[in-house]
Amino acid sequence: MSLYVYVEPDDERRTHWGNDFRAIGGTMLKSMSELESYLPRYPETLLVVIGAVVDLDEALMFTAYQRLQRPVIGVVLIRHAIEAGVVLRCLQSGIRDLVAEEDEEGIRSATVRSVDLSKALSTTMRGTGDNAPYASVVTVFAGKGGCGRSVVAVNLAVALAGAGRRVLLMDLDLQFGDVAIMMKLSPERNIAGGLQMAGRLDEPGLRSIVTTYRQSLDALLAPASPAEGEQVRREFVVELLDVARPLYDFIVVDTPSVVTDQVLAALDMSDWFIPIVTPDLPALKSVRLTAEMFDLLDYPKDKRLLVFNRAGAQVGLSPSEVEVAAGMPFAVQVPASRDVTVSVNHGEPIAVTDPLHPVSRAIRELGDRIAGVGTTPQRRRGFLGRLFP
Ligand SMILES: Nc1ncnc2c1ncn2[C@@H]1O[C@H](COP(=O)(O)OP(=O)(O)OP(=O)(O)O)[C@@H](O)[C@H]1O
Ligand SMILES: [Mg+2]
Known part of the structure; x- marks a missing residue:
């Protein structure tokens, strides 16, 4: 995880800047498409430096889009030379700083200035500084149907809310979601109600489609019909999570047993991964495949909490046979x-x-693991503070 990213397709330049950038905990990427898949996974990113050989139009389009999606991110653009026409276009798209590539000192100071501004912005946007929430996303997943994802997700959300946390339970089983019936909630307000706000969803918009279950526990229910579920795009899932994060401490995501684009979007933004296994061979096979998929996608092992x-x-x-398998x-x-x-x-x-039921206790124990050792943006800000005192 790093808060600073440098996109540099040119090998020589990447080597030249690599050490410098890694010394401050930055990540070097080779292309804008790598950046596109990186950002949803590291929404806490504060700085993107774009190298001189990256296509100008691509850089400007990216910046204009991020200005709306993640206004906290600052983009510093490096060019071979600074031309008047380019400066104007950069201003219009929201580039924070434009620097010539031979001006190495200029590049360093532009990045520090941009990070300072991002820090100030993120504090203001999250409201009151250290106590403002920024939800950890917790995604419950199993590649096999019927093994208890929804039971675990619903009760985990209840357990976290019972511990005084603000929780959003999001039903991403968009075709056949069960959260509404498991909580006896009327499904009128649901994700589909937000579709016409896609691309410009804000806090009141999100609040208009969540259903309150009890104090500090809201549910974002699946659409009432499978056809509506099909209209929910990956980008909208990212947007929902982005808008919800500053409002809650935890977002618990229930999923279908297939890895849809929408599920991948949630997994990519997750802080915790909750695979589920039951004592039967198909479930064992599927949990192994799930672990391989998590490895491929580089989801951290210490953030995976396997529920038996x-x-x-x-x-x-036996449990030990299941654990080994x-x-x-x-x-x-x-x-x-x-x-x-x-109960279902x-x-x-x-x-x-x-x-006090043993099932409730076990799920509360899971909640304690998640709540007790979760990373928080406050800590991340402190880390940044040390890098740029
Ligand atoms: N610990 C348990 N003990 C007994 N029954 C359980 C347990 N966990 C789940 N079940 C039963 O299994 C059924 C399926 O659970 P659940 O709906 O949570 O699974 P799922 O993985 O979400 O399935 P789906 O593929 O339908 O989304 C539940 O209706 C419940 O009755
Ligand atoms: Mg389910």
């Missing part, structure tokens, strides 16, 4: 209990109706 659901079911596979340790074991099915059928999360 239906633990204790007498089905011929899954290839990672369990974070928590949620026992099998018919009370879970009863009543539309009342078990963590609400019976907080």
